[in-house]
Amino acid sequence: MQIFFDDRQCLHDPKRELHNGDWTDYFESASRARAIGSTVGKADAPGDFGEAPIASVHSPEYIQFLKTAMTRWREAGRSGDAIGYVWPVVRRRALQFGRIDADLGQYSMDASTPLTEGTWEAAYWNAQCAIAAANTVLSGDKSAFALCRPPGHHAGRDYLGGYCYLNNVAIAAQHALDNGRKRVAILDVDYHHGNGTQDIFWDRGDVLFASLHADPATDFPFYWGHADEQGEGAGAGSTMNYPLPRGTKIAGYQEALRKALERIEQFKPEMLLISFGADTFSQDPISHFELQAGDYSLIGSDIAALGLPSVIVMEGGYDLETLGQNTAEFLSAF
Ligand code: Q9C
Ligand code: ZN
Numbered sequence: 001m002q003i004f005f006d007d008r009q010c011l012h013d014p015k016r017e018l019h020n021g022d023w024t025d026y027f028e029s030a031s032r033a034r035a036i037g038s039t040v041g042k043a044d045a046p047g048d049f050g051e052a053p054i055a056s057v058h059s060p061e062y063i064q065f066l067k068t069a070m071t072r073w074r075e076a077g078r079s080g081d082a083i084g085y086v087w088p089v090v091r092r093r094a095l096q097f098g099r100i101d102a103d104l105g106q107y108s109m110d111a112s113t114p115l116t117e118g119t120w121e122a123a124y125w126n127a128q129c130a131i132a133a134a135n136t137v138l139s140g141d142k143s144a145f146a147l148c149r150p151p152g153h154h155a156g157r158d159y160l161g162g163y164c165y166l167n168n169v170a171i172a173a174q175h176a177l178d179n180g181r182k183r184v185a186i187l188d189v190d191y192h193h194g195n196g197t198q199d200i201f202w203d204r205g206d207v208l209f210a211s212l213h214a215d216p217a218t219d220f221p222f223y224w225g226h227a228d229e230q231g232e233g234a235g236a237g238s239t240m241n242y243p244l245p246r247g248t249k250i251a252g253y254q255e256a257l258r259k260a261l262e263r264i265e266q267f268k269p270e271m272l273l274i275s276f277g278a279d280t281f282s283q284d285p286i287s288h289f290e291l292q293a294g295d296y297s298l299i300g301s302d303i304a305a306l307g308l309p310s311v312i313v314m315e316g317g318y319d320l321e322t323l324g325q326n327t328a329e330f331l332s333a334f
Pocket of ligand 1: 019151154192286317
C-alpha cells in the first residue's frame with residue numbers, strides 16, 4: 001500500500017493546550033507522525049496539487065485567515081501560540097473587524113487548537129498527502145494511506161478545532177468527485193465525532209458520511225454526532241451517526257460497525273474514504289473506549305471486506321507507545 005507523508009507536516013508544533021482547566025503539553029505532537037512512520041513502512045512525499053482542491057472544500061476567507069493569522073498575532077505584539085478566547089455563539093453575526101482575536105473566535109470552535117508559525121505550511125502539505133492518496137486510488141490502486149498530521153475531521157468549511165485546520169478526508173473525497181467519481185462514502189472510526197466532515201457534506205446526496213464515535217452527550221465535540229443528525233435537503237439520510245458509550249469494547253464496536261457498513265453498501269459508493277483514529281484504544285490518554293491491541297485488524301478486515309477502493313486518512317490517536325502498532329495493524333487488512 002502506498003503511504004504519503006511530508007516532513008513539512010511537522011512544522012506545526014503547538015506547545016500546550018487548555019485541558020480540564022489547566023495547561024498541558026500538546027497531545028497532538030509532531031512525534032505522533034514519527035511514531036506512525038516508524039511502523040507503517042516507507043512513505044513517499046506527495047506531489048504538489050496546489051490550492052484548488054483545498055479551496056473546493058474550505059472558504060476563501062478561512063484559507064486567508066489560516067495563512068495570515070500567525071503574522072497578525074505577532075503584529076499584535078503576542079508571543080506564544082495563537083489561541084482564540086471569544087466565540088460568536090450561535091446566531092451572532094459574522095462580523096469582520098480585522099482584529100486577530102475576533103477572527104480567532106470567528107474561525108474556530110474550541111480553544112485546544114492553536115496556530116503556530118508553521119501551521120499553514122504543515123496543513124497544506126498534509127492536505128497534499130490526502131490528495132495524493134486519492135489520486136493513487138483513482139488511478140487503480142486498491143488502497144492508499146495518507147499519514148496526515150495534524151488531523152482534519154473536526155475542521156469545517158470555515159473553522160478549525162479539535163487539533164484540525166484543513167479537513168484532509170473531505171478534501172480527498174471532493175477531489176475524487178471532481179475527478180469523475182459520482183458517489184463516495186466516508187467512514188469515520190476516530191474516537192471523536194467528525195463534526196467538520198459532517199458539516200461539509202451535510203446537504204450533499206453524493207457523499208455518505210457514517211461515523212462511529214463516543215456519545216457526544218459525554219465527549220467532545222458535544223454539539224454534533226447525535227443519532228438524530230441525518231443530513232438535510234439533498235443530503236437527507238446521507239449522514240449516519242453511531243454514538244457509543246464510554247467503555248465500549250470490540251463486541252459493541254463491531255456491532256455498530258456492521259450497521260454502518262451495511263448502510264455504506266446500500267449507498268453503492270465508487271470509493272471509500274476512511275477517517276482512521278487510534279484514539280479508540282484502551283490506553284489512549286484523552287479517550288474512553290476499551291479497544292485492545294489485535295482489535296484493529298478485526299476492524300480493518302470488516303471494512304476491507306466491502307471490497308471498495310479505499311483511501312485511509314489518519315486522524316487521532318495519542319498514546320505514542322502503541323499508536324504506530326495499532327495503525328499498522330489496521331492498515332494491514334487492506
Ligand atoms: N484538551 C482528534 O482526535 N479535546 N481530535 C479538547 C482536551 C479535543 C481530538 C479537550 C479533542 C480533539 C482528531
Ligand atoms: Zn479523535
